[in-house]
Amino acid sequence: MSFDEIPLEMRPREKLMTQGVGALGDAELLALLLRTGTQGKNVLQFAQEILHSFGGLAGLLHAKVDDLRRIKGLGGNAKRAEIFAVLEIARRTSAEELKQRAVIDSPETVKQHIQLQIAARPYEVFAALFLDARHRLIALEELFRGTLTQTSVYPREVVARALHHNAAAVILAHNHPSGCVEPSRADEALTNALKAALALIDVQVLDHVIVAPGRSLSMAERGLV
Structure with a gap:
């Protein structure tokens, strides 16, 4: 299925806006970062493939630059940089919360x-x-x-x-x-x-x-x- 064939209300961005971020699955959240898929895969399929490669979000959290570079379609520095930035924000936010309480x-x-x-x-x-x-x-x-x-x-x-x-x-x-x-x-x-x-x-x-x-x-x- 191409991304255009996914009903509008089921696409990650629209689903987030209408149902809240908690309604999104791991692949949908990652798809928002990726924005585009790769040849033969829509962005949701691509996101799911990446998560499968790393054993889920927990594995992705500890991925290194070279690990992501090996994923076909993630060769561009921009996408890799955005993923690493979001993962680091998650770690720092968690630490800051524990420093405050x-x-x-x-x-x-x-x-x-x-x-x-x-x-x-x-x-x-x-x-x-x-x-x-x-x-x-x-x-x-x-x-x-x-x-x-x-x-x-x-x-x-x-x-x-x-x-x-x-x-x-x-x-x-x-x-x-x-x-x-x-x-x-x-x-x-x-x-x-x-x-x-x-x-x-x-x-x-x-x-x-x-x-x-x-x-x-x-x-x-x-x-x-």
């Missing part, structure tokens, strides 16, 4: 922020959100990277970064490239080890969030922190 007031925003940062990585990443005395975000840092199955996390380095930021509390975070966000016994043991180490400098561990593309789990909500 206590993270305990917005647990879903915390999960979304962590997903934006590390969920789609093909390898394990361990990160920490360092918080001030009012539990507002100071910084999110990626501290360790590992293989697809394990990573080594050194408590003394987490403690050193907490002291560097003069943090009063932290939220620990890591991704599971397998897609399963259930905490393992090793995750529980690591959380307890970091809680003990950080307690020595009077820094509280509020949570340990595990993320995968489109999924997240709070160990605090499970009673494991």
